[in-house]
Amino acid sequence: xxxISWDQYFMAQSHLLALRSTCERLTxxxxxxxxxxxxxxxxxGSVSGDSHCIDEGCYVIDGHCxxxxxxxxxxxxxxAKFGVPTEGAEMYVTHFPCxxxxxxxxxxxxxxxxxxxxxxxxxxxxxxxxxSGVHIKKVELESNAVDINSNEKATYVELLLNKLERVTKxxxxxxxxxxxxxRLFHVNQ
Ligand SMILES: [Zn+2]
Ligand SMILES: [Zn+2]
Numbered sequence: 387x388x389x390i391s392w393d394q395y396f397m398a399q400s401h402l403l404a405l406r407s408t409c410e411r412l413t414x415x416x417x418x419x420x421x422x423x424x425x426x427x428x429x430x431g432s433v434s435g436d437s438h439c440i441d442e443g444c445y446v447i448d449g450h451c452x453x454x455x456x457x458x459x460x461x462x463x464x465x466a467k468f469g470v471p472t473e474g475a476e477m478y479v480t481h482f483p484c485x486x487x488x489x490x491x492x493x494x495x496x497x498x499x500x501x502x503x504x505x506x507x508x509x510x511x512x513x514x515x516x517x518s519g520v521h522i523k524k525v526e527l528e529s530n531a532v533d534i535n536s537n538e539k540a541t542y543v544e545l546l547l548n549k550l551e552r553v554t555k556x557x558x559x560x561x562x563x564x565x566x567x568x569r570l571f572h573v574n575q
Contacts, residue, residue, distance in 0.1 A: 400427070410444065412481065415427070428462075430460070431455065439451060458477065475497070478501075482507045504524075
């Protein structure tokens, strides 16, 4: 049995948080970690008590939904609310932070930022992170990281592909299936 790596574990947590997002434009999750312990998490959603984008639609101004508090800010504010220091902490976030969140992250004392996907990466945000000495690293979530049946699934898909290989005459289609199986199930080829 192979243990999940710390990076994948914390990044998976952020993807789990993103599933709680109430804005349909982009679902983001952020996890704050200190000394390998999760101290806070957030997702993008409305201010407590306000209506949700998923119920009422987004409140869009200049191409941005202004209804939500962003995941990164929510995670940091959770620390503020309960009095948990963020100095020297790390953050795992599903998408590269917007400029406002970038500034919030820097001011909170977070020193390392791991993000899974590029998203309109703001050049000024990149510059600010660099200036303030915040270490940035891209960590993509591996598709089988939190799939507890991943080995069984890979074996089963491999079996189906082998059966198909014997009966099909369409080599191009077969290769497409194999590529997709590799991407989704990490099937050995
Ligand atoms: Zn929205
Ligand atoms: Zn943001």
